Amino acid sequence: MNERLVLRPVRDEDAPRLIALIGAAYDEYPGCVLDLPELDDDLPVPATTAARRGGRWWVLEDEGRLVGSVGTGALQDDGSVELKRLYVAASHRRRGLASLLVGRVEAQAAGVGASRVVLWSDTRFLDAHRLYTGAGFVDTGARRDLHDPSHTTEIEFAKPVEVEPSLHAVRSWDGPFGVEQVRWLDLPDGASFLGEVPGTGDDHLGGPVAYTVEVDDAWRTRRATVAGPHGRQVLTSDGAGRWWRDGEPADDLAGCLDVDVEVTPLTNTLPIRRAGAGDVRAAWVRVPGPTIEPLGQTYTDEGGGRWTYRSGGGFVADLTVDDDGLVVDYAAVDDAGTRTAVWSRR
Structure with a gap:
């Protein structure tokens, strides 16, 4: 990772920059909008929300600019950990940073004893789907409608935890x-x-x-x-x-x-x-x-x-x-x- 880049736990004061990062990603897809304070209620207080839910959340900074994000849910009874909020700024894509962030989640999952990592992704996010399949995730066939202003349907991807704890x-x-x-x-x-x-x-x-x-x-x-x-x-x-x-x-x-x-x-x-x-x-x-x-x-x-x-x-x-x-x-x-x-x- 470039020495200018810093990967650290999210803080609540990161909220405005985090919202801007994710909002910019949504702007790339017509009809996708943030749903604040409803569906996206984690964004105004990201650290507090992650703590309450028992997960972890990290952000990636480049000389003070927030350029990436990824989080996890807590370990579930079925042995899964959910990958959440993976975003990389357009200016920093194609550098392997998304793979780095996915790796952070896989290491976290292995360390809490999980057997698999799961995630849900908007059907419109095709570039993200290519990233996930390239990292070994497979489409489970499950779908869910969020009934949100973006009319989102999500696809579930899953991958066994292959990282040795x-x-x-x-x-x-x-x-x-x-x-x-x-x-x-x-x-x-x-x-x-x-x-x-x-x-x-x-x-x-x-x-x-x-x-x-x-x-x-x-x-x-x-x-x-x-x-x-x-x-x-x-x-x-x-x-x-x-x-x-x-x-x-x-x-x-x-x-x-x-x-x-x-x-x-x-x-x-x-x-x-x-x-x-x-x-x-x-x-x-x-x-x-x-x-x-x-x-x-x-x-x-x-x-x-x-x-x-x-x-x-x-x-x-x-x-x-x-x-x-x-x-x-x-x-x-x-x-x-x-x-x-x-x-x-x-």
């Missing part, structure tokens, strides 16, 4: 709910964690619990899911203290930057990597749920990979972390100073 680490713990394993996968600008707690040895859970956590490159939680016999919970965040639960505002979690999933030590890693020692406020996901509440926490660096964790409820634990900052041993400490192992590396 970048596996950073695999960790396992012996714990109160069986042997837990988590995979740490690298994302283009962050990381994802995919774990499963077997739920054995404790009838409280009622069976296996699967969780995912996505963080950005500053280790701020952006999306978390917890699914088990008692249902599924989805949290999303803008990384600046604003949260949504199943797409609806979760104002009680305002100010939290981390998620803490009750049944795993993995999430104690997040504030250690993000902030180090100090006081934090986490979105505490109770399992089996459905309670999610803010929880004050304090982390103290004791040196040599040892940390003391204290929660707002008076709970104390000794933590040991590895060279990656991942918690590998977790022991509860009572008022008398007696340590009881809860999770231990396997």
